Amino acid sequence: MSEIKKKIRSILPGGDWNPLYDTSYLPPESSDVVIVGGGVLGLSVAYWLKKLEKPRGAIRVLVVERDHTYSRASTVLSVGGIRQQFSVPENVQLSIFSIDFLRNINEYLAVADDPPLDIQFNPSGYLLLASEKGAAIMENNVKVQRQEGAKVCLMSPEQLRNKFPWINTEGVALASYGMEHEGWFDPWCLLQGLRRKVQSMGVLFCRGEVTRFVSSSNLMKTASGEEVNLKRIHEVHVKIDQSLEYQPVECAIVINAAGAWSGQVAELAGIGKGPPGTLQGTKLPVELRKRYVYLWHCPQGPGLETPFVIDPSGTYFRREGLGHNYLGGCSPTEEEEPDPGNLEVDHDFFQDRVWPPLAQRVPAFETLKVRSAWAGYYDYNTFDQNGVVGPHPLVINMYFATGFSGHGLQQAPAVGRAVAEMVLEGHFQTINLSSFLFSRFYSGEKVQEHNII
Amino acid sequence: MAAPKAVSDRISMSPQIEACSAVSAFRVSVNTQEARSKRQQKASPTKARDGIADTHPLGVGKDRTLQAQRLLSHPPQSLHLVAPVWNGGTRGISGLSRVVAPKGNQKKGRSLLQFLADRFYDVEALRDHLLRKRVSKVHQKNRPFNHINQRYGPYVAGAYFILKQGGAVRFQGREWSRPNQRGHFSLDFLKLQAVPVEAVDASGCAINYQGLDSLLALKELQSLWLQRCPHVDDWCLSRLHPLASSLQELSLAGCPRVSERGLACLHHLWNLRRLDISDLPAVSSPGLTRILVEEMLPSCEVLGADWAQDLKLGPEEQPRDTAGPTPA
Numbered sequence: 001m002s003e004i005k006k007k008i009r010s011i012l013p014g015g016d017w018n019p020l021y022d023t024s025y026l027p028p029e030s031s032d033v034v035i036v037g038g039g040v041l042g043l044s045v046a047y048w049l050k051k052l053e054k055p056r057g058a059i060r061v062l063v064v065e066r067d068h069t070y071s072r073a074s075t076v077l078s079v080g081g082i083r084q085q086f087s088v089p090e091n092v093q094l095s096i097f098s099i100d101f102l103r104n105i106n107e108y109l110a111v112a113d114d115p116p117l118d119i120q121f122n123p124s125g126y127l128l129l130a131s132e133k134g135a136a137i138m139e140n141n142v143k144v145q146r147q148e149g150a151k152v153c154l155m156s157p158e159q160l161r162n163k164f165p166w167i168n169t170e171g172v173a174l175a176s177y178g179m180e181h182e183g184w185f186d187p188w189c190l191l192q193g194l195r196r197k198v199q200s201m202g203v204l205f206c207r208g209e210v211t212r213f214v215s216s217s218n219l220m221k222t223a224s225g226e227e228v229n230l231k232r233i234h235e236v237h238v239k240i241d242q243s244l245e246y247q248p249v250e251c252a253i254v255i256n257a258a259g260a261w262s263g264q265v266a267e268l269a270g271i272g273k274g275p276p277g278t279l280q281g282t283k284l285p286v287e288l289r290k291r292y293v294y295l296w297h298c299p300q301g302p303g304l305e306t307p308f309v310i311d312p313s314g315t316y317f318r319r320e321g322l323g324h325n326y327l328g329g330c331s332p333t334e335e336e337e338p339d340p341g342n343l344e345v346d347h348d349f350f351q352d353r354v355w356p357p358l359a360q361r362v363p364a365f366e367t368l369k370v371r372s373a374w375a376g377y378y379d380y381n382t383f384d385q386n387g388v389v390g391p392h393p394l395v396i397n398m399y400f401a402t403g404f405s406g407h408g409l410q411q412a413p414a415v416g417r418a419v420a421e422m423v424l425e426g427h428f429q430t431i432n433l434s435s436f437l438f439s440r441f442y443s444g445e446k447v448q449e450h451n452i453i
Numbered sequence: 454m455a456a457p458k459a460v461s462d463r464i465s466m467s468p469q470i471e472a473c474s475a476v477s478a479f480r481v482s483v484n485t486q487e488a489r490s491k492r493q494q495k496a497s498p499t500k501a502r503d504g505i506a507d508t509h510p511l512g513v514g515k516d517r518t519l520q521a522q523r524l525l526s527h528p529p530q531s532l533h534l535v536a537p538v539w540n541g542g543t544r545g546i547s548g549l550s551r552v553v554a555p556k557g558n559q560k561k562g563r564s565l566l567q568f569l570a571d572r573f574y575d576v577e578a579l580r581d582h583l584l585r586k587r588v589s590k591v592h593q594k595n596r597p598f599n600h601i602n603q604r605y606g607p608y609v610a611g612a613y614f615i616l617k618q619g620g621a622v623r624f625q626g627r628e629w630s631r632p633n634q635r636g637h638f639s640l641d642f643l644k645l646q647a648v649p650v651e652a653v654d655a656s657g658c659a660i661n662y663q664g665l666d667s668l669l670a671l672k673e674l675q676s677l678w679l680q681r682c683p684h685v686d687d688w689c690l691s692r693l694h695p696l697a698s699s700l701q702e703l704s705l706a707g708c709p710r711v712s713e714r715g716l717a718c719l720h721h722l723w724n725l726r727r728l729d730i731s732d733l734p735a736v737s738s739p740g741l742t743r744i745l746v747e748e749m750l751p752s753c754e755v756l757g758a759d760w761a762q763d764l765k766l767g768p769e770e771q772p773r774d775t776a777g778p779t780p781a
Binding site: 103107110112120121122123124125163179180181183303304305319322 | 577580581584588662687688690691692694712713714715716717718720721737738741742745746748749
């Protein structure tokens with residue numbers, strides 16, 4: 001083609017010639033998929049979209065993340081545990097795939113000429129303790145887990161005392177111990193590995209905040225004759241950090257992976273704007289919840305074999321490093337939920353709610369010294385504390401990948417693949433997550449998990 | 454992170470170069486006529502090298518190489534804001550160096566490098582292919598021998614697996630069987646279907662997570678040597694717990710991927726009497742790790758790094774500085 005024609009084409013709208021000022025910091029004007037949120041779930045969806053697309057390079061993906069240092073992202077503030085000890089079979093399957101992904105992470109996320117990733121996985125397992133009341137539930141759960149292929153063994157208090165002499169088994173009727181494929185790892189490394197691989201696959205990143213969705217509505221009739229108002233998002237307005245400037249990005253699909261802020265993003269799309277009790281009026285029930293993590297030092301504490309211990313009271317701790325340091329915390333009850341406006345740590349919470357059960361369970365923890373603490377957000381699903389995956393029934397091109405209430409990190413690789421399959425094929429292919437769709441909030445079918453920390 | 458930037462730079466540079474070669478508002482290009490005349494000016498001192506250039510099999514490529522190198526080392530003296538002279542033949546990146554007119558270093562190595570750099574994506578695909586072949590070779594070595602397992606039992610299948618990898622096996626009440634230098638081994642252990650395997654020496658073998666399947670079926674294994682295995686890592690160690698009732702001796706010396714996180718899951722092996730964890734490069738503090746492992750396995754003799762090597766000298770034991778008396 002002659003050069004003159006090329007030049008004219010670049011000047012006309014749609015080309016990227018802009019002689020007046022440099023606009024390379026803006027996101028592109030159009031993108032096939034816009035992923036709101038660049039944490040581990042958003043990047044996992046981007047990775048699997050680029051991996052499963054046919055032909056290669058077919059889909060243009062844009063990841064919008066407003067916090068480029070990830071200072072408030074749940075991913076990096078997480079304790080990093082991964083377990084298969086869930087009671088919902090889909091959760092067990094998600095974790096099993098995710099641990100396979102982590103084991104072969106250098107095959108999945110290899111980038112030419114870059115050093116291999118070391119996620120520093122500690123295969124020490126999870127030890128869940130149950131009181132008399134919870135023993136029957138725990139046995140049921142272990143049966144479900146074993147059916148899915150998890151390697152969990154049940155231990156009596158006697159066996160527990162033999163294996164872990166530092167545990168005080170008073171009040172413990174049964175314990176379930178994950179022998180393999182459970183432990184904790186470095187979430188920052190996973191995030192950076194995903195980010196690096198996803199950039200090498202051609203995904204575009206933008207540092208900005210989604211402020212508006214421009215959508216169009218269609219009044220349609222269902223098979224039974226009801227009238228439904230189906231919405232389709234056409235444009236995403238991405239506001240650039242610390243500026244009033246925004247870029248309207250034309251998109252075909254929007255993926256809501258904004259973590260703890262997913263509820264706000266869903267409201268922008270008009271989800272939940274309607275009379276309560278109807279499908280239009282059902283909000284996305286994902287809220288910010290603040291959780292504290294404390295790091296303490298105890299020289300007489302348990303040794304190298306310490307698993308991730310979860311007490312029946314909800315208190316948990318795990319070993320950190322070789323120097324007798326431990327990380328732990330507790331989930332507050334509904335009444336004492338801290339204000340999620342900031343990430344300040346409440347040290348009295350440790351004194352009142354975390355330390356007493358810890359010291360009762362592990363007598364060596366009576367003498368400990370708190371070294372540091374931090375707070376992070378859970379993308380807490382107030383409905384049933386399990387994830388929301390898949391498209392919204394009314395806003396037909398918004399897909400959710402959020403609401404995992406504390407176990408999003410450990411299920412991220414599998415959830416990313418499920419959402420990518422949903423987007424590319426229209427149905428779940430490998431793991432069937434139909435029970436995690438949005439429509440359960442309207443129909444009231446809770447997918448209740450009995451093992452949440 | 455310098456490396457990923459380099460890759461993304463390379464990826465992002467190509468469309469820019471292509472854009473340059475196409476149409477752009479302010480363009481700087483070197484008139485090829487002018488470049489050719491400049492080359493002739495410098496012809497005399499480099500006559501000998503020109504001879505090599507002419508007879509080089511990649512004649513045209515050599516020309517382009519010289520042009521590219523010359524432009525890089527000596528920027529053109531006058532820059533023209535001209536319409537590009539399309540000398541027809543710039544096909545993407547590789548043809549671009551013909552547009553610029555350099556002349557320079559004529560070493561043979563440089564031209565090979567330029568040849569490879571022109572075909573960047575092909576070279577990258579080739580490297581990717583070679584890496585994947587290497588990985589699949591390891592997978593192939595660790596495949597399960599299901600037909601042998603069904604026909605002869607788990608002990609014989611495990612022994613065959615180890616011998617095929619180049620390791621050694623000892624059945625109960627017998628001597629060590631090893632493959633010879635060429636990798637051949639006698640198959641007379643096939644009749645030992647009911648005799649358990651007591652000791653396995655898999656030192657230096659390419660055994661990995663999948664390959665441990667065959668080993669874990671050996672329920673009466675007493676001694677396992679995994680010295681210097683390049684693919685044994687923390688995940689593999691977490692798989693060893695089914696051998697807990699019989700395993701008495703384990704050696705992990707020299708495994709490059711085993712770290713203290715994997716050693717933490719050896720506490721399942723309550724029957725272990727001898728553990729060798731010396732010379733593990735991935736362990737961050739070998740002395741401290743040895744102490745912690747000894748505490749974790751009280752009835753086991755742990756061979757490892759000397760715990761004193763991690764200790765630093767106290768202030769009173771510091772070597773005296775011979776520079777002079779401290780200032781008052």
